[in-house]
Amino acid sequence: xxxxxxxxxxxxxxxxxxxxxxxxxxxxxxxxxxxxxxxxxxxxxxxxxxxxxxxxxxxxxxxxxxxxxxxxxxxxxxxxxxxxxxxxxxxxxxxxxxxxxxxxxxxxxxxxxxxxxxxxxxxxxxxxxxxxxxxxxxxxxxxxxxxxxxxxxxxxxxxxxxxxxxxxxx
Numbered sequence: 001x002x003x004x005x006x007x008x009x010x011x012x013x014x015x016x017x018x019x020x021x022x023x024x025x026x027x028x029x030x031x032x033x034x035x036x037x038x039x040x041x042x043x044x045x046x047x048x049x050x051x052x053x054x055x056x057x058x059x060x061x062x063x064x065x066x067x068x069x070x071x072x073x074x075x076x077x078x079x080x081x082x083x084x085x086x087x088x089x090x091x092x093x094x095x096x097x098x099x100x101x102x103x104x105x106x107x108x109x110x111x112x113x114x115x116x117x118x119x120x121x122x123x124x125x126x127x128x129x130x131x132x133x134x135x136x137x138x139x140x141x142x143x144x145x146x147x148x149x150x151x152x153x154x155x156x157x158x159x160x161x162x163x164x165x166x167x168x169x170x
Contacts, residue, residue, distance in 0.1 A: 002114045009134055011165035013105040016141045018163045020048065021098045023148040024091060026158050033088060036151040042088040048144040049097045055137045056101070056108040059122035066100060068093055109134065 024045055036044045050069075057063040068089075112130065121133035128136070145160075152158040 002117075005117070005131075006109050006112060009109045009138070010105060012138050013109070013141070014102065015163040015165050016138055016145060017052075017098055017102050017105070018166070019149070019160055020045075020141060020145040021095065022160045023145060023152060024094050024098065026152060026160065027091070027148070028156050028158075031152070031155055032091065034151075034155065036147050040088065041148065041151065042090075042094065044144055044148060045094045046089050046097070048141055049094065049101055052101045052137060052141050053097070053104060055123070055133065055140075056104045057122070058108075060124075066097065068097070 027041055032042050033040045035041075039047070053066070054060075054063050112134070117129065117131035117134070119130050121128050121130055123133070126133055126136070149160040152160065
């Protein structure tokens, strides 16, 4: 049963990352710095991937920032203080981050055991099981993918395809 659950988690993470990736790929250049809600498209993309990456770590202490994270990456830790850097990340950096997150999903979820999933989230401010925490991480990812998709549909007439399971890359 644990293998079925892990494979299901990986499949849903992959599908969500694929839809997210489609949003990034299809975002017109002129929309990259337009707001999705209160923040620029690129910033929503980075914020989303930062948290996917961060929360795939077993705990806060084990998180390793990526080489491209700026000194202000701490703006996305749980204080939720939203500072938007002046220099946006480019599409290629965000796409590379999607690839990193995809690889981390496979490694991290494959390492989970029935015991680890039944245990605490690993993050003191989330008082839920690790299993529910992984699902919460997927929900956060899909929430922002949906925001970005709606923005693209409303601003540029671009429709993002639905992906039920597994990573798809064009």
